[in-house]
Amino acid sequence: MKDPKQHHYVPETYLENFCDEQGTLWLYDKWEGKSFASRPKRVLKEHFYYAQPDHDQNIWNHAIEHFFSEKIENDWPSTVSLICEGPKTLSSLQNLYMFLYAMRVRVPNCRKAVEYALQQQVRIISGMIKNKEYLDDERDGIALINEALNSNFQSMEELYDAGVINITIDPHRSLLAMPHLARGFSRVVSTVQFHFIKNCASTDFNCSDNPVVYFPAGQQPDTCEPYQFRPERPFEFIFPITRKCCLYHNSLYPIDAQQIVITETKDPDLVRRINRFIGAFADRFIVSSKKQHASELPATNSCPRLAVHKYPQQRGTFLRFQYEMGEPLRLPKWQNKPSKPGAA
Numbered sequence: 536m537k538d539p540k541q542h543h544y545v546p547e548t549y550l551e552n553f554c555d556e557q558g559t560l561w562l563y564d565k566w567e568g569k570s571f572a573s574r575p576k577r578v579l580k581e582h583f584y585y586a587q588p589d590h591d592q593n594i595w596n597h598a599i600e601h602f603f604s605e606k607i608e609n610d611w612p613s614t615v616s617l618i619c620e621g622p623k624t625l626s627s628l629q630n631l632y633m634f635l636y637a638m639r640v641r642v643p644n645c646r647k648a649v650e651y652a653l654q655q656q657v658r659i660i661s662g663m664i665k666n667k668e669y670l671d672d673e674r675d676g677i678a679l680i681n682e683a684l685n686s687n688f689q690s691m692e693e694l695y696d697a698g699v700i701n702i703t704i705d706p707h708r709s710l711l712a713m714p715h716l717a718r719g720f721s722r723v724v725s726t727v728q729f730h731f732i733k734n735c736a737s738t739d740f741n742c743s744d745n746p747v748v749y750f751p752a753g754q755q756p757d758t759c760e761p762y763q764f765r766p767e768r769p770f771e772f773i774f775p776i777t778r779k780c781c782l783y784h785n786s787l788y789p790i791d792a793q794q795i796v797i798t799e800t801k802d803p804d805l806v807r808r809i810n811r812f813i814g815a816f817a818d819r820f821i822v823s824s825k826k827q828h829a830s831e832l833p834a835t836n837s838c839p840r841l842a843v844h845k846y847p848q849q850r851g852t853f854l855r856f857q858y859e860m861g862e863p864l865r866l867p868k869w870q871n872k873p874s875k876p877g878a879a
Contacts, residue, residue, distance in 0.1 A: 538597040539604075542584035544642050545744055545822075546608045549634075550575035552615060552777035553742050555824045563814075563821040565836045566863065570826050579744050579820060585641075587707055599710060603641065607633050618731055618776055621797055628729065628795075631782075635724055635747065635774060636717040644745040644818035645716065647864040648841040649709035652856055654702045654866070655843045658695055659852050701867040723749060723764050727772050727784045730796040736803045739778035739824045741810045743817030745838065748773040752787045756815035761839030762858040773812055778824045781809060807831070818863055838863050 554560050554575065562578060563570045585599040610630040622628055639645060664670070677688055680699060694700040734740055750759040752769035764770055769786035776782060790796045800806065814821045814833045821827065839858045846853040 538595065539600060540582060541580045542582075542586070542600045543580040544584055545579040545638075545742075545746070546603070546611065547575040548608050548611045549638075549746075550579065550742070550822060553739075553775070553822050553824055561823045561826045563823070563827055563832055564819060565817060565821065565833060565838070566819050568836075572826075579822075581643075585710065587710065603637060607637050615776060615780075619733075619780060622729075622795055625729065625794055632724060636720060638774075639720045639747040640713040640716045642745050642818065644816075644839060644863075646706065646709035647818075647866055648858070649712045649716075650704040650706065650866055651841050651864055652843075653704045653708055655854060655856075657702050657704075658692070659845075659854065662692065663851065703867045703869045705869050722766070723770075723772070726766060726770075726786075727782075728789060728796065729794060730783055730790060730798065731776070732781045732783050732805075733797060733799045734779045734781065734806055735799050735801045736806050738803045738806045738810070740775045740781045740806060741778075741813050741821055741823040741827075742775045743813050743822055744820045745816050745818045746775055746813065748812050748816045750812075752785055756811045756833075757835060757837065757860060759812075759815070759860065760858070761816065761860060771812075773809055775809075775813060783809065815860070836863065837861055840864050 550560060551558075558574060559572050560575060560578065561570060561572055583595060585603070586595040586597050587599070589596045607630070611634060614628070614630040614634065617627060618631070673691060677691065677694065680686065680694065681688055684699070688694050688697070688699070691700065695702070748761075749764065749770055749772040750761055751763055752771045754760065754771075770784075771786075772782070772784040774782040810831065811833075814831075815837070816839055817833075818838050821832070837860045840861045840863060841856050842859045842861065844855045844857070846855065
């Protein structure tokens with residue numbers, strides 16, 4: 536079996552459903568404020584994104600990428616056809632369940648959140664070390680940095696906050712977290728009513744590099760509480776299937792006595808509202824079938840990002856993590872590669 540070097544974190548087979556009639560996609564880069572045209576094969580991928588180093592064999596292990604492509608992505612075209620024709624039972628949507636779980640946990644927005652949480656834990660733990668030799672070395676390091684930068688930092692916390700020192704986290708920690716995150720996300724999916732909207736408006740649905748969207752019902756894109764879910768609290772859930780079909784749940788307006796519902800809309804305002812949330816939740820790239828007008832683009836470069844709130848306690852510091860809308864996380868890269876057994 537051939538091992539791919541480029542791993543799509545948003546599958547080609549998914550992106551193909553958002554192309555125009557010529558097979559072209561338009562992407563808007565929120566970080567750079569630029570739009571460009573491309574093809575599904577060329578975008579939303581990263582070199583060895585799911586590969587894990589096998590140090591015993593001195594090779595890269597591509598098992599995760601093969602799992603996604605063979606067990607989840609291969610059945611997506613038939614799942615899309617089933618949804619467009621009208622599924623009759625929830626059991627027939629097994630691949631949709633799997634696809635949703637994967638698209639929630641495999642994308643950069645989610646993986647960065649895991650690595651950020653671990654990074655913040657390292658900061659707290661390092662600040663609790665009271666060893667005299669360690670503290671002396673820390674003070675010497677701060678002094679050297681101040682001398683080199685002509686600065687006046689007083690602590691490691693100030694250096695972290697200023698971005699002078701970064702803590703790199705092994706990215707494979709976020710790979711290991713994916714099954715646990717998927718199990719947690721299953722609580723949300725189990726509450727979703729499978730309501731598929733067929734888009735008969737002139738405006739197409741968009742998608743993004745972070746296409747699973749949910750938030751407390753009735754909120755606005757830039758000020759919503761992303762990924763905040765309580766079983767007793769009404770919420771909205773959005774997942775674009777194609778440019779003409781979207782899974783949309785709103786607990787405020789349930790459709791009685793039906794597990795699977797298909798409705799049609801000619802309302803461009805509804806489509807635009809859904810697209811505004813899709814754009815707001817995009818970590819970096821919004822994907823559409825045509826170049827977006829300036830009025831259709833997010834006003835700010837923000838997205839769901841994990842934030843930490845620290846509460847000093849008598850025996851330490853309590854950390855509370857939650858998603859908030861804010862500047863996208865840009866974490867330092869961990870350099871890792873297979874090494875020969877016994878290599879230093």
